[in-house]
Amino acid sequence: MRPTRRETRWAEVIFETLFPPTPDAPKGARDVPMGRFYAEQVASSPLPVAMVYRITMAIIYLMPLVVIGRFHTFGGLDKEDRERYLMKIYESRWYALRQTITLVKMIAGTAFLGFPEIQRQFGVEHHDATSPIEI
Secondary structure, X not given: OOOOHHHHHHHHHHHHHHOOOOOOOOOOHHHOOHXXXXXXXXXXXXXXXXXXXXXXXXXXXXXXXXXXXXXXXXXXXXXXXXXXXXXXXXXXXXXXXXXXXXXXXXXXXHHHOOOHHHHHHOOOOOOOOOOOOOO
């Protein structure tokens, strides 16, 4: 089951917020094919796992109105509101909602730090011939 282009774009926007470029690490999530990684991860996962990924991304992308009272999707928020929104979810009293951020960070972090160009910017010498996705 492949995610739609829209879902993949939602994942890219969320990942870009979690891993922006910084002065110390000038390459962020937008500089590597994170959307493609997400799409392949969902497509290659068993149906229940793929549905958890998809529902998690939808919850995060579509709930700013409920969580911070802003009538926008995640992509329509500015940088400060995106960060405030993610922190509100992370600090939620509802365990399942808090876990959405944990799951997304786990997926995104594993992929992001698996790209050789990202490893190099952190001073990690890359020895493995494979990337998180085959390009």
